[in-house]
Amino acid sequence: MKKFLLGTNWKMNKTLAEGLAYSAALMTIIGKYPQFEFFIIPPYTHLWKIKEALAAQKSPLKLGAQNMHEQDSGQFTGEISPLMLAEIGVDIIELGHSERRQYFNESDEAVNRKARAALKHGFTPLICIGEQQADKDYGVSKEMLAKQLKIALTDVPAAAIGQFWIAYEPVWAIGVAGTPAAAAYVEEIHDFLRRVLIDRYGPSGAAVPLLFGGSVNIDNARDYARLANVDGLFIGRSAWEPELFEAIMVALGTITK
Numbered sequence: 001m002k003k004f005l006l007g008t009n010w011k012m013n014k015t016l017a018e019g020l021a022y023s024a025a026l027m028t029i030i031g032k033y034p035q036f037e038f039f040i041i042p043p044y045t046h047l048w049k050i051k052e053a054l055a056a057q058k059s060p061l062k063l064g065a066q067n068m069h070e071q072d073s074g075q076f077t078g079e080i081s082p083l084m085l086a087e088i089g090v091d092i093i094e095l096g097h098s099e100r101r102q103y104f105n106e107s108d109e110a111v112n113r114k115a116r117a118a119l120k121h122g123f124t125p126l127i128c129i130g131e132q133q134a135d136k137d138y139g140v141s142k143e144m145l146a147k148q149l150k151i152a153l154t155d156v157p158a159a160a161i162g163q164f165w166i167a168y169e170p171v172w173a174i175g176v177a178g179t180p181a182a183a184a185y186v187e188e189i190h191d192f193l194r195r196v197l198i199d200r201y202g203p204s205g206a207a208v209p210l211l212f213g214g215s216v217n218i219d220n221a222r223d224y225a226r227l228a229n230v231d232g233l234f235i236g237r238s239a240w241e242p243e244l245f246e247a248i249m250v251a252l253g254t255i256t257k
């Protein structure tokens with residue numbers, strides 16, 4: 001049985017000292033919840049030190065980066081390459097988060113190039129997709145999501161199934177200004193994404209892990225997690241304190257899929 005995925009992106013939060021304290025606390029906590037596979041996605045500057053701490057404890061906690069350039073090296077000031085992240089021993093590369101798309105003009109095509117580069121270097125790309133409020137209002141959410149998903153996975157072969165994850169994060173549900181999505185809506189969209197993946201890859205497409213994120217909290221986490229097509233939760237604010245994250249683990253209990 002596949003473990004339910006549970007992870008958090010810290011965005012541009014936490015000093016290194018805070019990040020190390022968080023990681024130490026989380027490493028202890030997760031031992032009590034073997035039903036989940038955990039990951040954290042800190043800022044780049046924290047990755048080396050946190051990786052050392054994880055390795056020292058032989059922790060199963062997976063480590064991710066919030067972005068990555070697709071080239072191995074070059075004239076790209078301010079960017080971080082796959083080789084640099086591979087040296088650290090990062091497991092996951094988050095790609096296409098709505099904040100990257102909104103504030104850094106990251107396109108579907110760029111997400112695709114990065115996803116292919118991440119796979120080539122043996123990482124797990126965690127590809128984020130999500131529709132805007134206006135898309136939802138115009139009734140074109142599924143079209144927008146299918147476009148994002150299909151472009152992100154262009155030239156990603158079926159052989160890569162199992163090596164990449166998809167996070168559905170409706171933009172209108174993310175962050176302090178977000179409105180939590182209704183569980184029924186999340187299931188409708190995840191079922192749709194599953195079918196897009198099956199159309200694209202055949203039956204093996206059903207094995208692509210689909211995570212949900214956007215204002216997940218202690219009150220709604222279980223409602224989302226029990227949905228048939230939700231394979232994991234990707235959490236922001238509500239997982240930024242180890243105790244609050246643990247409260248969500250307790251609320252989730254046992255998730256069998």
Ligand code: PEP
Binds near residue numbers: 169173175215234237
């Ligand atoms: C996010 O930004 O990806 C996210 C899920 O944030 P939050 O849980 O804080 O809405």
